[in-house]
Amino acid sequence: MAEVRTETMTVNMGPQHPSTHGVLRLVLELDGETVVSVSPTIGFLHTGIEKTAEQKKWQQVIPLVERMDYLGAQSNSLAYCLSVEKLLGMEVPQRVKDIRVLIAELQRISSHLVWFGTHGMEIGAITVMLYAFREREILMNLNEMMAGFRFFPSYIRVGGLRDDLPRGFKEAVTAFIDRLPGKLDEYETMLTKNPIWLDRTRGVGTITLADCYQYGLFGPIARAAGGDYDVRRAFPYSGYETYKFDVIGASNGDVYDRYITRVAEMRESVKIIRQALDRIEPVGEWQVADRKVAPPPKDEVYTEMEALIQHFLIYSQGFNVPAGEAYVPVEGPRGEHGCYVVSDGTNRPWRVHMRSPGLMASQALHKFIVGGMIADVVAVIGSLDVVMGDVDR
Amino acid sequence: MIDVQPIIDQLTALVPGAELSPCPSADADATPALWVSAAHIVPVCLALRDTPGLEFVAFSNVTAADFHPKRAPRFDVVYHIVSPHRRTRLRLKVQLGLDEPIASVTSVWAGAGWCEREVYDLFGIVFEGHADLRRLMMTEDWVGHPLRKDYPVQVRKDAQTYMPLQITAEEFRANMERDRYSRTRPK
Numbered sequence: 185m186a187e188v189r190t191e192t193m194t195v196n197m198g199p200q201h202p203s204t205h206g207v208l209r210l211v212l213e214l215d216g217e218t219v220v221s222v223s224p225t226i227g228f229l230h231t232g233i234e235k236t237a238e239q240k241k242w243q244q245v246i247p248l249v250e251r252m253d254y255l256g257a258q259s260n261s262l263a264y265c266l267s268v269e270k271l272l273g274m275e276v277p278q279r280v281k282d283i284r285v286l287i288a289e290l291q292r293i294s295s296h297l298v299w300f301g302t303h304g305m306e307i308g309a310i311t312v313m314l315y316a317f318r319e320r321e322i323l324m325n326l327n328e329m330m331a332g333f334r335f336f337p338s339y340i341r342v343g344g345l346r347d348d349l350p351r352g353f354k355e356a357v358t359a360f361i362d363r364l365p366g367k368l369d370e371y372e373t374m375l376t377k378n379p380i381w382l383d384r385t386r387g388v389g390t391i392t393l394a395d396c397y398q399y400g401l402f403g404p405i406a407r408a409a410g411g412d413y414d415v416r417r418a419f420p421y422s423g424y425e426t427y428k429f430d431v432i433g434a435s436n437g438d439v440y441d442r443y444i445t446r447v448a449e450m451r452e453s454v455k456i457i458r459q460a461l462d463r464i465e466p467v468g469e470w471q472v473a474d475r476k477v478a479p480p481p482k483d484e485v486y487t488e489m490e491a492l493i494q495h496f497l498i499y500s501q502g503f504n505v506p507a508g509e510a511y512v513p514v515e516g517p518r519g520e521h522g523c524y525v526v527s528d529g530t531n532r533p534w535r536v537h538m539r540s541p542g543l544m545a546s547q548a549l550h551k552f553i554v555g556g557m558i559a560d561v562v563a564v565i566g567s568l569d570v571v572m573g574d575v576d577r
Numbered sequence: 578m579i580d581v582q583p584i585i586d587q588l589t590a591l592v593p594g595a596e597l598s599p600c601p602s603a604d605a606d607a608t609p610a611l612w613v614s615a616a617h618i619v620p621v622c623l624a625l626r627d628t629p630g631l632e633f634v635a636f637s638n639v640t641a642a643d644f645h646p647k648r649a650p651r652f653d654v655v656y657h658i659v660s661p662h663r664r665t666r667l668r669l670k671v672q673l674g675l676d677e678p679i680a681s682v683t684s685v686w687a688g689a690g691w692c693e694r695e696v697y698d699l700f701g702i703v704f705e706g707h708a709d710l711r712r713l714m715m716t717e718d719w720v721g722h723p724l725r726k727d728y729p730v731q732v733r734k735d736a737q738t739y740m741p742l743q744i745t746a747e748e749f750r751a752n753m754e755r756d757r758y759s760r761t762r763p764k
Contacts, residue, residue, distance in 0.1 A: 230714040234699075235723055239730055271603045397635035397661060400688035406661075413635070413661035419607050510604040511657060511668065513637075524655065526642050535642040539657070547691040576714060 206572030241502035344471025403519025409437030636686030
């Protein structure tokens, strides 16, 4: 049979398409139902956070960077704080490191639960969305308990934490991680062996490991393609080298393997959280002793002149950071989050740049979807887990 | 502390003429940094990617920093690269003056494409040999490069209309001002 050639058709998808996780616009060229080319347009959510950050004092940047990748908010602020602490040459107490690990892993579970729910929903499994958001609500409540803010806690600060963990936090986290593995089993019975799910995801949106590295894709995407690069292992921060956990990977690099990788990662996070909880003493340090960076406790502010002066200095002028530059990567929910910080020695950053894993993923979109079906575009975007706040900044 | 001198020696042998020097930084324990001369950035990157023992196959990031009133070649273009299996990182830095172009490294790491577009958009640095150098974050008709230090932080621009106005431009502006005033006036 002679091959039938037809004209290609151009279809605009987004920026308001529900499956584009915000505002990503794709101009797809289709031959029948096959994608011939794709041209993504981003920038609809560009808010100039990097420019704004240059006008703020060091500590004031934290709420800004948390609003970049809004689903993994605290991995942004962790990357930023580690970079600034590197410039300050500061070592935070061990208890702070353990609490940061605890928070980073809770954040990873929270982000993966949103991914899980929306990814399932986009392919047609609406049930899992309702289930995953139920568990995520508990994590939001934990954030609220910890910092009084559900989405952007700004709890990780340069020099430690904003405050000590509240009473009852350990019990609340323990209750959550006792509950989560059973719930994950429940989710997996809905999808992992579901024939419809397998048909929609296996062999779809495949990428090789070499392409991942060429395009700067790390994290679950590269690990699902056979990679073993995990920043927590390769360049440990906050004491990750002392925790026992497995770096989860798969080999096919398709949508299904990315699903398997992320779900297994949530189980690993539970393991890390258990270890961190065992290490965190009920009472102890939650910031560095350096009074130039960390504000003095309130009881001293109200009773001692020196502390009052220090309090005013920190809240009115901030602190100076030695001139230099630093880039510290962390393993965020989407891959390598890193913050490149340049200081000129004053109390405001000269340059703050966040390496965004989502930007890399949306750039490489054509590698995943060209040659596939248009219906798979939705599955692929879901599996890449792009957050447009992180892409556009 | 990782010593970059062996890397520099290796690169000097592979890329004749390249001027390389170590760049001290606060995070040199994990990410050593080196200065690279702008003319040799592509051969240096190719050598870093392909030489056995270096193997920086993974691309992490390209960004820039503007040191406008303080330094004469005002821009730093900063490349971060990773060797995932050898677990090493490296930062390359290139100094550039205003209106000086630099060669694109998209032929070495395809992922540099959008990062270079972003740097072009926000700093106005032109990457030669880039296949698709357009603005990325800002709209295509935007004037100026926002992350330059001489770009103002707040710009008040007149409202743009894409239809001819039915009132005079002054009346239109007065209406906008009145509206803005009534919305921002403290109660």
